Amino acid sequence: MTAVVTERPFNLVAELTYRCPLRCVYCSNPVGYRAVRDALDASAWWRVFREAAALGIVHVGLTGGEPSARADLTEIISGASEAGLYTHLVTAGSDVESLAEWVKAGLRSVQLSIQDSRREDNDRIAGVECFERKLCFAHAVREHQLPLSLNFVLHRHNLDHLEEILALGRELGAHRIELAETQYYGWALKNRAALLPDPEQVESARRRIRRARQQPDAPEIVHVTPDYLSDRPKPCMGGWARRILVVDPSGLVLPCHAARELPDLDFYSVTDHCLADCWNKAPGMNAYRGEDWMRDPCKTCPERSRDFGGCRCQAFLLTGDAKNTDPVCSLSPKHDIILRARQEASNSFIYRGDKTD
Amino acid sequence: MTADFQRRLRRIGEQRSLRNHPLHRELVEGALSPAALRSWVTSEFALASSELRADAPETLEAWLDLAQAVGEDRAATLLGERTLPAVGEACGLLLESMQAATPLDAISGSLTDLFLAERLAESAASFEKHHGWVDPKARTALADLGQRADRRASAALDFVEAHATTDGLRGGCVAALEQRFEIHRSVFDAVSKANAHLRLSGAAQRRADPVDGRPMVVLPERAVRLNPSGDEILTLCDGSRSALDVASELQNRHPEVARLEEDVHAFLSEMEGLGVLERRVSSS
Ligand SMILES: C[S@@+](CC[C@H](N)C(=O)[O-])C[C@H]1O[C@@H](n2cnc3c(N)ncnc32)[C@H](O)[C@@H]1O
Ligand code: SF4
Ligand code: SF4
Numbered sequence: 001m002t003a004v005v006t007e008r009p010f011n012l013v014a015e016l017t018y019r020c021p022l023r024c025v026y027c028s029n030p031v032g033y034r035a036v037r038d039a040l041d042a043s044a045w046w047r048v049f050r051e052a053a054a055l056g057i058v059h060v061g062l063t064g065g066e067p068s069a070r071a072d073l074t075e076i077i078s079g080a081s082e083a084g085l086y087t088h089l090v091t092a093g094s095d096v097e098s099l100a101e102w103v104k105a106g107l108r109s110v111q112l113s114i115q116d117s118r119r120e121d122n123d124r125i126a127g128v129e130c131f132e133r134k135l136c137f138a139h140a141v142r143e144h145q146l147p148l149s150l151n152f153v154l155h156r157h158n159l160d161h162l163e164e165i166l167a168l169g170r171e172l173g174a175h176r177i178e179l180a181e182t183q184y185y186g187w188a189l190k191n192r193a194a195l196l197p198d199p200e201q202v203e204s205a206r207r208r209i210r211r212a213r214q215q216p217d218a219p220e221i222v223h224v225t226p227d228y229l230s231d232r233p234k235p236c237m238g239g240w241a242r243r244i245l246v247v248d249p250s251g252l253v254l255p256c257h258a259a260r261e262l263p264d265l266d267f268y269s270v271t272d273h274c275l276a277d278c279w280n281k282a283p284g285m286n287a288y289r290g291e292d293w294m295r296d297p298c299k300t301c302p303e304r305s306r307d308f309g310g311c312r313c314q315a316f317l318l319t320g321d322a323k324n325t326d327p328v329c330s331l332s333p334k335h336d337i338i339l340r341a342r343q344e345a346s347n348s349f350i351y352r353g354d355k356t357d
Numbered sequence: 358m359t360a361d362f363q364r365r366l367r368r369i370g371e372q373r374s375l376r377n378h379p380l381h382r383e384l385v386e387g388a389l390s391p392a393a394l395r396s397w398v399t400s401e402f403a404l405a406s407s408e409l410r411a412d413a414p415e416t417l418e419a420w421l422d423l424a425q426a427v428g429e430d431r432a433a434t435l436l437g438e439r440t441l442p443a444v445g446e447a448c449g450l451l452l453e454s455m456q457a458a459t460p461l462d463a464i465s466g467s468l469t470d471l472f473l474a475e476r477l478a479e480s481a482a483s484f485e486k487h488h489g490w491v492d493p494k495a496r497t498a499l500a501d502l503g504q505r506a507d508r509r510a511s512a513a514l515d516f517v518e519a520h521a522t523t524d525g526l527r528g529g530c531v532a533a534l535e536q537r538f539e540i541h542r543s544v545f546d547a548v549s550k551a552n553a554h555l556r557l558s559g560a561a562q563r564r565a566d567p568v569d570g571r572p573m574v575v576l577p578e579r580a581v582r583l584n585p586s587g588d589e590i591l592t593l594c595d596g597s598r599s600a601l602d603v604a605s606e607l608q609n610r611h612p613e614v615a616r617l618e619e620d621v622h623a624f625l626s627e628m629e630g631l632g633v634l635e636r637r638v639s640s641s
Contacts, residue, residue, distance in 0.1 A: 008568060010580050056568040058575050086562055086575040109560055109577035147560035147577050175560065175632065176578065220632065 009245040012052045012060040020066035023127030027187040039250045042072040046079035051275035053083045060085040068095035081106025093137030113151040117164035138172040149176035155195035180224040185258040233310025233326035240288040253278035258313040297331045370471030373538040380549045387487025392601040393552040395429045399439040407448040419498045426495035443547035465530035466537035470510040474503035556596035558635040
């Protein structure tokens, strides 16, 4: 089945490694992250960047795991920037010392994740002490005059600190603050019950975010709303294999960072194929392109060209079949799964890396 | 008691007067470009035409005289073609609040006239001192507008004093006046904003699309594709021009396109919202 691929990617998500000194309870990395080795050395990434640019990609987000856990990050950055890509680093801020080198190598912007506005809570969610280092990192980014965006993953334990979180973001000079409700993939799914907020918390957060946006000279505040609490799914990744291309640490090319967990999908790796073939020809990439794969109710739904039927990974993780309508959708016959999840609640975490069974 | 109330209204008028607004301060110091001066006048015209006072015909005529004196087109001003989108919105709010207001509240709101004459006199002095190119007729128009404002204000004060007889009514009058000042301020803010110099934001990278060669801008978290006119507009945003300058420059280049300035302003605020452009409060 080789569809004519009309989509062209704009954005490369380069997952450089799944190693990370932090142990966030909400981490969206795959639960089996340890089995995924770092298969690409800097020169292999250079090749990926050049081929990405040839495909029309203009932007790369360097992420992971923690990208700075790689000793050759500086080299990787210069490769991306020499390939003409806008080079953006997504980091937990563990390595302040190397920032100057990265900037020299062509780094253009940084997204730093912070767990909470309060040191103890930040460190409790991250599973290690890292709050102070993050603040230093943010200051250093601004000293280099790089645009800084901050990412806060929201859940029941920090939703009530919103004002403090936003104040911290402004104080650190962020041009953009991303408030991302926890998405329940990978490790986060293990902790769903402990992280899922009360609907009232979320409702109040919405109101408070709206108010914060109206303050004079507010930074851009992006609220990535919680899937589980809405009745329509999000247009996941802007549609399966349409705009974004993910390369994982092993070189596997995916439509999103969670797609690896889908069974029976054959994706290609840049270790065996050129990037264009990985994007255009891998059966896995074509499995859910377009609308042919859809079932009812999506197949005939007028909203399908807007939300593409939601998230395949979520459909699989929750209903056992990726072709099903994302159960977040109230039109899904399996929507009750979501309704039940909303009822669950508990207070115990499973730290990334701990035994889960 | 009533003397107290009058004093209170005057105090609000004095404190909130747009004499203290950065836009007026720049005007007084001679720091406004011709495009900014014109935008100030057309915005005042838009405000006056939403407030429709008893002497509206004479007042609007005087603002049109002033518009002409600073080089603006009378007919276009009258039709609102020169109104900044944000000013149009503020005036829409004003109209709505006028419709909902009681006569007492509406007249209290009109007490924004209280210190208008002083402000316009300062503007006239600045024209004389800094803007020799402005037609001397501006002076007459400003003096006329000031006298009218004083006359209306004293009639309005008498009316309010006679009818705001309870604490509740007086409270309503104060709120109405404060609200009206708020709208006037937002109009001035909009002109200030349009008058700030624009430049490509430090985060933005302009480049050609590697696939089709079309112009685009890449940012930390998004890419924006442009059509040729968007690209032309961005090229003008080099830190030496404000949105007003860019819009009038484009209108000059493309006189055949009707109401191009409005589109330019809408495009520029969209680009600012996306983080493509950044604003620098113009320093003289
Ligand atoms: C997986 S992390 C990797 C980069 C780096 N280690 C970090 O945490 O910033 C990429 C981004 O996803 C966010 N993130 C992690 N888990 C998430 C989840 N379950 N839901 C939503 N965002 C998540 C992080 O805050 C970060 O901004
Ligand atoms: S979310 Fe936390 S644990 Fe996961 S990669 Fe980022 S810093 Fe590491
Ligand atoms: S039925 Fe499918 S396409 Fe329709 S709204 Fe729900 S998820 Fe979207």
